[in-house]
Amino acid sequence: MPELPEVQTTVNGLSQYTIGLRISDAWSSYNSTYFNGSKTIKDPIYFKEFKKQIIGARIVTAERRAKNILIHLDNNLTILIHMKMTGHLLFGTYIFDTSFPNDPWRAIEPKHLIDPFNRYIRFILSFDNGKSLALSDVRKFAKITAAPSNTIHVSHHLKDIGPEPLEKTFTFAHFNKRIDLRPHRKIKQVLMDQTIIAGIGNIYADESLWRADIHPLTLVAVIPFAIRKKLYTTIIQTLSRGIDMGGDSTSDYRNIHGERGKFHEQHYAYRQTGTKCQKKDCTGTIIRIVLGGRGTHFCPIHQKLLSI
Numbered sequence: 001m002p003e004l005p006e007v008q009t010t011v012n013g014l015s016q017y018t019i020g021l022r023i024s025d026a027w028s029s030y031n032s033t034y035f036n037g038s039k040t041i042k043d044p045i046y047f048k049e050f051k052k053q054i055i056g057a058r059i060v061t062a063e064r065r066a067k068n069i070l071i072h073l074d075n076n077l078t079i080l081i082h083m084k085m086t087g088h089l090l091f092g093t094y095i096f097d098t099s100f101p102n103d104p105w106r107a108i109e110p111k112h113l114i115d116p117f118n119r120y121i122r123f124i125l126s127f128d129n130g131k132s133l134a135l136s137d138v139r140k141f142a143k144i145t146a147a148p149s150n151t152i153h154v155s156h157h158l159k160d161i162g163p164e165p166l167e168k169t170f171t172f173a174h175f176n177k178r179i180d181l182r183p184h185r186k187i188k189q190v191l192m193d194q195t196i197i198a199g200i201g202n203i204y205a206d207e208s209l210w211r212a213d214i215h216p217l218t219l220v221a222v223i224p225f226a227i228r229k230k231l232y233t234t235i236i237q238t239l240s241r242g243i244d245m246g247g248d249s250t251s252d253y254r255n256i257h258g259e260r261g262k263f264h265e266q267h268y269a270y271r272q273t274g275t276k277c278q279k280k281d282c283t284g285t286i287i288r289i290v291l292g293g294r295g296t297h298f299c300p301i302h303q304k305l306l307s308i
Contacts, residue, residue: 001085004165004199005242005263006253007064010089012243013256014062014071017091018133022058023073025126026051027096030140041123041144053077053146054125066161066198070152078149080157087135087142090118091256094132105134107258117252138252162197165235175232179220187223188216189292191235200235203248203263203270206297208235210269210279215305216289216296222306241266269297277301 002010030042041047057073064070069089071079081089093108100106105121123135123144135142147155162178163170178197182190190196191205200208209216211234214227223231247253247261250271254260264270268278269286277284277299284301 001067001201002083002088002247002253003067003201003204003242004064004239005204005245006088006247006261007067007069007083007199008243009247009255009261010083011062011064011069013091014059014069014089014133017131017256018059018071018127019061020058021127021129021131022056023054023125024056024128025124026054027124027126028144029122030144039145046145050144050146054079064199065153065158066164066194067201068158072149076149077146078152079144079146080152081135082143083135083137084139084141084143086120086139086252087137088117088252088254089256090134090136090254090258091131092134092258093130094121094124094134107134115254115258118254118258133256136254160195162193162195164198165200166239172229172232175235176228179228183221184219186217186291187214187220187231188296190220192292192294199239202294202296203250203267204235204238204242206270207268208238210298210303211238213279213302213304215300215303216291216298218306224306269299271295272297 028041028047031044039046041050054073057075059071060074061072067082069081094105095108096104097106098104103119105124118136120136120138121134122137122140125133152158163174179190181196188205188209191200212231214231242248242263245261245263246255248263249260250264272286273288275286277286279302282299282302284299286297286299289296
């Protein structure tokens, strides 16, 4: 699933290329009856309403909230996109080719579809300049809806999300208070809890804990002050590095030009099972366990399990 750096990379691209464009049409192949009544475009009835709301509006700004993309329009509506597990947005020139009924959209420029992960187009926003914003989503899990801009941050979509870790207001004291809301839970699970801190997922939790020398199964309550401070610093550094490197493309994430990020080239823990730990003077080997249904990667030598 795209995490904070991948979503921020996408938003940065949207801010550069889509601001001021007018929406001329929308298309979707999502039609799951499971989502009926949920006010997402997967409900065919809602999609008709969605189109009426957004066609003719211009994009004013784009921002990120946790793992959500918010595209603000000039008619006081915001398009909310959560890319979920396999979604990513692509910007370019597309044509609708009826000779391929199961996969009708073709990228003309740039050549997005050379990469197989860019071929699963489920949603298209067309603009007045001939360009399009396409959502490729292999597993069809993505969420797209629209809501009033002036209440979007307090809507049910976003109201329960925790603070943003890269904002200046997110101090160490604030971080400490947030993780102490779950003192008897394992630290990795707390870091990934979106109601505690926004935007951290499996990759950046593993990498941050490796850098901070913390075993992922350690309970929050037993982590000393000094190590908490180290964890706070490594989280900021790791997320910032992820953005600088254009996100992580271990799996299917691509930026709006269909290009891979490079953060996965600097993994020290995530999916490094069986490799020698790269921590200085450490003799350990990265292992993998399952925690909360998610693969968890760490070094059992320098990431020691703390107990009371």
